[in-house]
Amino acid sequence: MRAILYLAWRNLFRNTRRxxxxxxxxxxxxxxxxxxxxxxxxxxxxxxxxxIRVRFGHGQVFPKGYFEQVxxxxxxxxxxxxxxxxxxxxxxxxxxxxxxxxxFFSFVIKGGINLAARGEGVLPERExxxxxxxxxxxxxxxxxxxxxxxxxxxxxxxxxxxxxTITLLGQTIHGQMNGADLIVAGIxxxxxxxxxxxxxxxxxxxxxxxxxxxxxxxxxxQTGGVEDWxxxxxxxxxxxxxxxxxxxxxxDAVYYKNSVQFLNTQFSFIRSIMxxxxxxxxxxxIAVGLLERAGEVGALRANGESRxxxxxxxxxxxxxxxxIGGAIGIGAAVILDKTLLAGGIPMPPGPGITRQYFIxxxxxxxxxxxxxxxxxxxTVLASLWPIWNLxxxxxxxxxxxx
Amino acid sequence: MLxxxxxxxTSGSRxxxxxxxxxxSTLLYQIRSVExxxxxxxxxxxxxxxxxxxxxxxxxxxxxGPSGSGKTTLLNLMGFLDRPEAGExxxxxxxxxxxxxxxxxxxxxxxxxxxxQAFYLLPTLTVLENTTYFLPRLGISGAxxxxxxxxxxxxIGLKDHLHKRPAELSGGQRQRVAIARALAKRPKxxxxxxxxxxxxxxxxxxxxxxxxxxxKTESTSFVFATHDTHLVSYADHVFELRDGQVHSSGxxx
Numbered sequence: 256m257r258a259i260l261y262l263a264w265r266n267l268f269r270n271t272r273r274x275x276x277x278x279x280x281x282x283x284x285x286x287x288x289x290x291x292x293x294x295x296x297x298x299x300x301x302x303x304x305x306x307i308r309v310r311f312g313h314g315q316v317f318p319k320g321y322f323e324q325v326x327x328x329x330x331x332x333x334x335x336x337x338x339x340x341x342x343x344x345x346x347x348x349x350x351x352x353x354x355x356x357x358x359f360f361s362f363v364i365k366g367g368i369n370l371a372a373r374g375e376g377v378l379p380e381r382e383x384x385x386x387x388x389x390x391x392x393x394x395x396x397x398x399x400x401x402x403x404x405x406x407x408x409x410x411x412x413x414x415x416x417x418x419x420t421i422t423l424l425g426q427t428i429h430g431q432m433n434g435a436d437l438i439v440a441g442i443x444x445x446x447x448x449x450x451x452x453x454x455x456x457x458x459x460x461x462x463x464x465x466x467x468x469x470x471x472x473x474x475x476x477q478t479g480g481v482e483d484w485x486x487x488x489x490x491x492x493x494x495x496x497x498x499x500x501x502x503x504x505x506x507d508a509v510y511y512k513n514s515v516q517f518l519n520t521q522f523s524f525i526r527s528i529m530x531x532x533x534x535x536x537x538x539x540x541i542a543v544g545l546l547e548r549a550g551e552v553g554a555l556r557a558n559g560e561s562r563x564x565x566x567x568x569x570x571x572x573x574x575x576x577x578x579i580g581g582a583i584g585i586g587a588a589v590i591l592d593k594t595l596l597a598g599g600i601p602m603p604p605g606p607g608i609t610r611q612y613f614i615x616x617x618x619x620x621x622x623x624x625x626x627x628x629x630x631x632x633x634t635v636l637a638s639l640w641p642i643w644n645l646x647x648x649x650x651x652x653x654x655x656x657x
Numbered sequence: 658m659l660x661x662x663x664x665x666x667t668s669g670s671r672x673x674x675x676x677x678x679x680x681x682s683t684l685l686y687q688i689r690s691v692e693x694x695x696x697x698x699x700x701x702x703x704x705x706x707x708x709x710x711x712x713x714x715x716x717x718x719x720x721x722g723p724s725g726s727g728k729t730t731l732l733n734l735m736g737f738l739d740r741p742e743a744g745e746x747x748x749x750x751x752x753x754x755x756x757x758x759x760x761x762x763x764x765x766x767x768x769x770x771x772x773x774q775a776f777y778l779l780p781t782l783t784v785l786e787n788t789t790y791f792l793p794r795l796g797i798s799g800a801x802x803x804x805x806x807x808x809x810x811x812x813i814g815l816k817d818h819l820h821k822r823p824a825e826l827s828g829g830q831r832q833r834v835a836i837a838r839a840l841a842k843r844p845k846x847x848x849x850x851x852x853x854x855x856x857x858x859x860x861x862x863x864x865x866x867x868x869x870x871x872x873k874t875e876s877t878s879f880v881f882a883t884h885d886t887h888l889v890s891y892a893d894h895v896f897e898l899r900d901g902q903v904h905s906s907g908x909x910x
Binding site for chain 1: 695730733736738739762763764765766767769770771773775777778779780781782790791793794838839842
């Protein structure tokens, strides 16, 4: 085996120009792959963070069965012991923030215009620091119980601007009509039209007053990171069995989960195309290089060299090419990441994101492994046929070839 | 003089059977009614047409004749690079048509040394590495392989070029390395296509004397396809080929 590896290694230096061409092809593929994967990771993380920090948190906690079912009087299911549940959730070490909320429907009235909309009661003094990605095109986020922030589409339909007073009119949990006048503090947009067209946020106290309840519909949670969620979810199941926890990707299945699946499929397809391009480039270079060796292979086989040994030598040579090319490509990608791409790649607003932003490459250790192994494997696979073809040829045909 | 590994010789295989016959047969090659050709586009070019030939052991044979007469094709068949379309070739009394491909490959390694006019050296290896290329597969490696390589290269006048690459050598020197690579295996027979074509007269004399020495000391046989009348003058047997048959043959008195 040592002799095979030695001969394969030495073969790399037989035609330095051709070897360099092969290395550049593989390196180009590896660089592209690594940058692409880093970009993909950065984009996904940005998108994920956006989803988490606009609205959902890392996950939310509901009364058991509440999320899947529709209730005629949903407030009957709501959480009564807010302080107890909050304390229980806060005692989980990975939980960094607990945000009580209420979701409800009400009429939003301005002048003669009367629209039905979905509202959410939140504690802005707690939430504003973490839920920082909601974009305000006018005004600012909530500060006190006399204010309201509304979606851009809803504001447009009501023809309101920051500083205007609008009226919320709804039913209390006891079935009586109730209303509240609130000052518009801000007009937001999230990039999701249906959300921006029919959603508003008020202070939790204002919502509870409107509904005449002290209950809480659900808690949004902030954890140390998405990786903490399984532990948090398990702890909630054990400590608070009357509740159930849902991660953000389940809460935003339509946008986040589907978009991630869509983008990942697209990325996999593009990655396959990149590898096919590398394979075609390598196939061509190796096929031409091997053709030149036909006479030499014939002479070696005439003197007793075995097909399998030659096959192994050439295959190892391809593997070395793939490995070295991959390493060079990774080096080039790291240099690019630290220099030209250090400031990130400017991106136009994406799904659920309303402003231009920069994607930083987030290269993970597994990306290095993939960027080294995939081009090496592609090189070996691309060279299989030319090597097989050469070593299977009859010796006189090989000797006549040059 | 047999150098086959003991386990091959005693295993009762076809190869060990051949080894046994080798020690008894007086003929190196017995070629009977051999026909062979090559595909050429959509046609088939017939090269050998019922050729008969006998080569004794330990002989120095030259195949002469015009281009296209079948010298190289015959050499290929004698070196087991191809199987004849018709007829039979016996090597040390053993029918080659009975041999499996794997056995032929092993015989090419142990019993045949092939030298080509185009050298076909490995450009990335040194002269010494090229010379000893096949020795590890014959069970000779490390210092023993190196010693044998140096000895062969010294015999053909290349001891000062051990660590040079083929690209640093002249055509004649490269030809000598190709010969050294074949000699280092100490085969039963060396088959060569124009072995002296790239050599000057003095070097040619040196190489021929090495061949003659090996013929006497190692019982090595030599079969050359050549146009070199100087080389032919040293041959024990000369076969002139024309139109794929032996037109005439001569033997040194």
